[in-house]
Amino acid sequence: MTPAEAQQRIAQLRADVARHDERYYRQAKPEITDFAYDGLKRELAELEAEFPLFATADSPTQRVGDDRVQGFREVAHRQKMLSLDNTYSEEEVRAFHTRMVRLLGTEDLHYTVEPKIDGLAVSLTYEQGRFVRAVTRGTGDKGDDVTANVRTIASLPRELKKVRGTVMPDVVEIRGEIYLTAAEFERINAERAAAGEELYANPRNTAAGTIKQLDAAEVARRKLSIVLYSLGHCEPAVVTTQARLHERLKAWGLPHVERIWHALGIDEVWASIGELDALRRSFAYGTDGAVVKLDDMALQREVGATDKAPRWAIAYKYKPDTARTRLKAITIQVGKTGILSPVAELEPVFLAGSTIARATLHNEEEIRRKDIRVGDLVEIEKAGEVIPAVLRSFPEERLPGAPEFDLPAAVGHKCPVCGGKIAKLAVADEEAQGVAWKCQNYDCSAQRTGRLGFFCSRKALAIDGVGGVVAEKLVELGHVQDPPDLYDVAQETLATLNLGTAEKPRVFGEKNAAKVVAAREAARALPLEKWLYALSVPDVGETTARELGRRHRNFTELADSALLRAVLQKAGLAAERELQAPSSRKNPAKSDEDRARRKELCVRLDAEIAGLDAGPLAGVPSDIGPAVAASVVEFFASVPGKRLLAKLQQLGIDPQGTVVAAGVFTGKTFVLTGTLPTMKREEAEQKILAAGGKVSGSVSKKTSYVLAGAEAGSKLDKARELGVPVIDETEFQRLLGR
Numbered sequence: 201m202t203p204a205e206a207q208q209r210i211a212q213l214r215a216d217v218a219r220h221d222e223r224y225y226r227q228a229k230p231e232i233t234d235f236a237y238d239g240l241k242r243e244l245a246e247l248e249a250e251f252p253l254f255a256t257a258d259s260p261t262q263r264v265g266d267d268r269v270q271g272f273r274e275v276a277h278r279q280k281m282l283s284l285d286n287t288y289s290e291e292e293v294r295a296f297h298t299r300m301v302r303l304l305g306t307e308d309l310h311y312t313v314e315p316k317i318d319g320l321a322v323s324l325t326y327e328q329g330r331f332v333r334a335v336t337r338g339t340g341d342k343g344d345d346v347t348a349n350v351r352t353i354a355s356l357p358r359e360l361k362k363v364r365g366t367v368m369p370d371v372v373e374i375r376g377e378i379y380l381t382a383a384e385f386e387r388i389n390a391e392r393a394a395a396g397e398e399l400y401a402n403p404r405n406t407a408a409g410t411i412k413q414l415d416a417a418e419v420a421r422r423k424l425s426i427v428l429y430s431l432g433h434c435e436p437a438v439v440t441t442q443a444r445l446h447e448r449l450k451a452w453g454l455p456h457v458e459r460i461w462h463a464l465g466i467d468e469v470w471a472s473i474g475e476l477d478a479l480r481r482s483f484a485y486g487t488d489g490a491v492v493k494l495d496d497m498a499l500q501r502e503v504g505a506t507d508k509a510p511r512w513a514i515a516y517k518y519k520p521d522t523a524r525t526r527l528k529a530i531t532i533q534v535g536k537t538g539i540l541s542p543v544a545e546l547e548p549v550f551l552a553g554s555t556i557a558r559a560t561l562h563n564e565e566e567i568r569r570k571d572i573r574v575g576d577l578v579e580i581e582k583a584g585e586v587i588p589a590v591l592r593s594f595p596e597e598r599l600p601g602a603p604e605f606d607l608p609a610a611v612g613h614k615c616p617v618c619g620g621k622i623a624k625l626a627v628a629d630e631e632a633q634g635v636a637w638k639c640q641n642y643d644c645s646a647q648r649t650g651r652l653g654f655f656c657s658r659k660a661l662a663i664d665g666v667g668g669v670v671a672e673k674l675v676e677l678g679h680v681q682d683p684p685d686l687y688d689v690a691q692e693t694l695a696t697l698n699l700g701t702a703e704k705p706r707v708f709g710e711k712n713a714a715k716v717v718a719a720r721e722a723a724r725a726l727p728l729e730k731w732l733y734a735l736s737v738p739d740v741g742e743t744t745a746r747e748l749g750r751r752h753r754n755f756t757e758l759a760d761s762a763l764l765r766a767v768l769q770k771a772g773l774a775a776e777r778e779l780q781a782p783s784s785r786k787n788p789a790k791s792d793e794d795r796a797r798r799k800e801l802c803v804r805l806d807a808e809i810a811g812l813d814a815g816p817l818a819g820v821p822s823d824i825g826p827a828v829a830a831s832v833v834e835f836f837a838s839v840p841g842k843r844l845l846a847k848l849q850q851l852g853i854d855p856q857g858t859v860v861a862a863g864v865f866t867g868k869t870f871v872l873t874g875t876l877p878t879m880k881r882e883e884a885e886q887k888i889l890a891a892g893g894k895v896s897g898s899v900s901k902k903t904s905y906v907l908a909g910a911e912a913g914s915k916l917d918k919a920r921e922l923g924v925p926v927i928d929e930t931e932f933q934r935l936l937g938r
């Protein structure tokens with residue numbers, strides 16, 4: 201691989217990992233298995249090692265995934281919450297031991313082997329034995345305060361039991377994992393199925409999603425569990441070995457792991473990993489691996505840790521369970537944006553605790569790449585976290601003549617739901633990335649159902665109960681075309697809505713109907729950003745909706761947005777500028793005269809662009825680029841877009857934007873570095889935001905000021921290199937006061 205190729209691949213991998221981190225840590229909705237994710241991270245780490253020139257401190261290989269979400273108080277951990285290095289290979293577990301031997305100068309090393317619990321990490325603080333706080337891992341340095349939610353966990357003691365002959369630490373951080381038992385997960389899903397709500401994919405993500413709910417009463421309804429396995433800060437220190445720690449956790453009355461293994465040397469470690477594998481499916485929590493730790497805490501301190509993980513531990517992850525079965529057919533599902541997704545219909549097979557008859561095939565490209573054909577023997581994987589996926593086929597066992605899968609041909613070149621036109625288009629949304637076949641009919645009932653479900657989802661307007669089969673029936677029976685039509689459905693109609701069949705009726709019910717009516721009324725008051733997101737405007741995700749909501753007063757202003765026009769105008773000017781550049785490859789200057797004329801033209805174009813940047817586009821983030829602008833403008837000018845706006849008007853729904861008042865820092869971006877003499881970092885950030893400015897983590901040409909304090913780091917060098925103005929706190933206060 202050439203350095204240029206490596207650089208490109210590294211950038212791609214970082215973007216992919218960042219997207220998957222967002223889905224896993226914040227949205228609790230991963231789209232790939234841990235195994236596939238670990239593969240991406242490994243490739244990235246290897247490339248960074250081979251091409252150190254492209255290694256950066258902010259690479260996902262150098263930090264822990266960030267789980268923080270809005271709405272929670274942030275709390276600093278007293279001792280950093282680290283992650284673990286992990287591997288799928290025996291060889292690397294053995295290499296870990298070799299490293300320990302080299303660092304510590306002895307072969308005689310004791311380890312513990314413990315279950316690696318597949319939940320979400322949390323740190324509990326007990327002061328004088330009383331539970332006072334629970335914080336998620338967050339960035340590792342600080343996380344979200346989820347104390348109220350953790351208090352709902354019945355098995356967690358509020359007081360640690362006194363252990364005779366030992367001291368109770370003044371302050372101790374106890375770390376562990378929050379999880380849902382399989383039984384509780386199934387109970388929740390059964391309840392959701394009965395209410396016509398979308399089912400959760402797996403226990404881990406449901407637990408993660410639950411702990412990040414702002415309403416503790418809601419959390420209490422789901423019986424979360426917890427298990428503790430390690431210490432953070434502890435004053436005074438109470439134990440000297442990992443094995444003793446487990447005993448102490450037990451003695452304090454805390455929920456602890458079922459079993460740990462003591463191992464002397466690497467062969468015993470490897471044998472223990474095997475024993476754990478045979479037992480792990482009987483544990484109450486999902487166990488996706490084994491954690492090997494040096495037993496002696498003095499030795500742990502001696503080998504130390506990197507920024508991200510201790511050197512004295514390693515996680516061995518078991519390969520996800522797989523099974524072989526026959527691919528009976530490939531059917532096509534239509535999502536809310538019209539994307540056609542292939543689904544594998546399988547000969548039912550028992551795998552990792554459940555019978556599997558369907559699996560995702562992602563997209564047409566993937567089917568081709570893996571050479572999967574109807575009738576094939578296939579290997580499927582279920583990693584406990586995500587929808588089962590088809591891993592591979594066995595072409596050597598295929599009967600000759602099996603045709604390649606051709607998606608458009610399989611659906612007769614039309615949408616399998618509405619019969620409408622389909623087209624292959626570039627897509628970039630929550631359903632898929634890249635190129636996909638799409639149903640072009642906005643009024644396709646599958647799209648209508650998908651949009652209604654999304655409109656009512658938690659992240660959108662939170663009208664609980666209107667997902668899955670409920671949305672399907674409302675559309676099927678003609679009650680709803682566009683999501684806002686939901687406001688016209690009478691409570692009585694909702695209550696008697698038949699979710700079953702004519703022979704086996706099952707109604708939605710009075711109570712559920714009353715809840716929907718209350719929730720839809722409450723949603724009237726939600727801001728423009730929520731409504732915009734809820735209406736599934738093409739290319740408008742959560743962030744874009746927020747940015748647009750902050751810059752427009754209402755839908756009327758957005759539909760005729762001067763800002764979006766300016767974005768498009770700038771894109772047009774930039775394209776023209778590129779074409780007119782005398783050095784343009786596509787359009788080289790023909791003569792000196794031509795060159796001079798075009799140079800002049802470019803100066804004019806640059807000035808126009810700069811005028812837009814300083815004027816209507818000042819402070820507009822890159823989220824709102826020409827593609828988004830074109831999508832939004834087009835959508836509100838289209839028949840469906842106009843229909844939606846007219847409907848909202850008729851319903852008297854007029855969501856308001858949260859336009860931030862212009863301040864002294866409007867359009868200015870700050871980067872903070874070092875310690876300020878009197879102001880805390882958060883304080884300075886607040887002041888910047890309140891004055892209309894923005895705060896960014898890295899210095900670029902677009903940075904307006906770097907606010908630097910004592911012990912400023914590389915950001916200061918970068919600022920000097922790029923000629924970005926550097927100011928101190930005094931200067932900052934002066935600018936603020938102006």
Ligand code: IVH
Pocket residue numbers: 282283284286314315316317318320321322376377429430491510513515
């Ligand atoms: S020890 C400094 N032990 O796995 C020690 N972690 O993938 C770090 N985890 O961040 C943690 N089971 O959230 C430890 N028995 C166990 C664990 C465990 C699950 C989690 C933990 C960690 C993550 C790393």
